[in-house]
Amino acid sequence: MALCLLLARWCRAHGHRLVAMTVDHGLRADSAAEAGRVSGWLAARGIEHEILTWRGVKPVSGLQAAARSARFALLTDRAASLGARGLFLAHHVQDQAETMVMRLARGSGPDGLAGIRSRQMRDGIPVLRPLLPVPPGSLRAHCLAEGQVWVEDPSNRDRRFERVRVRQQGKGMTDAGLDAARLNRLAQAFGRLRDWSEIRLADFLIEFGDLDPRGFVTLSLSAVLNLPLPLRVKLLSGLLQSIGGLDYPPRAERMSRFLSWLDDGHGARTTLGGCLVWRGRDDRLWIARETPRETGPEMLCGQGMSRWDGRFDVSWSGVQPVWIHMLARKGERRLRLSGSMGKPGLALPVGVRASLPAVTDLDGRLFAPHLSDTWTSLRPLEAGLFHIEFRPAVPWVANAFRASRDDRAATND
Incomplete structure (x- = not known):
């Protein structure tokens, strides 16, 4: 609600159209009524609002991850149909801190410890999180100052979910010196490292890769093997994720076996992450979508x-x-x-x-x-009836590869 009020003021001042969207996951009996209540609040303020409903069978396990994927798909599909120039999400500094704690507990690498991105591309739509440095208390205070009530999601108190358990242990983490502000600074430091690595890999792809718009890639195998291991892992896992059409990169243990296959030179081809990978002639490494046994229309x-x-x-x-x-x-x-x-x-x-x-x-x-x-x-x-464009949900190397060196230099200047 705070983000919506702030965006509404900014859009009116700059002549932009704002469409607020609420995703009703259908996981609680009163979720539809809550979404309708939000519509009423926004209508009273002259703010356009739509309710997007997650339909179909809900999974028993991995519910939060499935809900997150469904939510992103609903939001980005609707944003694309509206011709939106950006999709704004209201993650705040406490969300960032909780994400950092969960990733630290899982032993995430540098990219994972960069936390939630303030800007990213998702399904071809720019996703922006302008409130990421802001404490949730400040957002509640803004709503109160505007005379705006809000809904507290009961699932935020459900201890079945990891994020809720982390949130409820917040005081202990603060006492240990891991408050939200410090965790946010840690995420920013790793974020700068992530940005550097993506620029480096974008330059690598321009020089040593051929990214085909039909959805496959060829790389100089010797150049790939000469990359430092962390960059090699980041490059190949990102390519496999995009070409395989996956929401997440391959798991670490599978990547480790894949890198061993790449190093030892045994075997002409292998599969990973929905992709077929093979060594071609003239020092070329090919990565293409694997053809499943069942390819239903x-x-x-x-x-x-x-x-x-x-x-x-x-x-x-x-x-x-x-x-x-x-x-x-x-x-x-x-x-x-x-x-x-x-x-x-x-x-x-x-x-x-x-x-x-x-x-x-x-x-x-x-x-x-x-x-x-x-x-x-x-x-x-x-003519004109059929159109198709390769657009992976998570682009190669965070979309940095799309720009040439000259384009980036002009932008930086």
């Missing part, structure tokens, strides 16, 4: 943008539905038999071609948008 019905395989934004504006799926070996054979496989497609390794997206229509025609002239009949796809 997903229907597109012309209802705006949707996410496919955790990697691509796709839209279809035709009258009849189509199905999107991985091309796989069977689809490639159909294209070859029809004579519609374009020459650009032949230059790609089979491991890449199999993972590319393909579309099938009601007539059974097959179309691979990243290959040329690939309809399995003479009638081409109607």
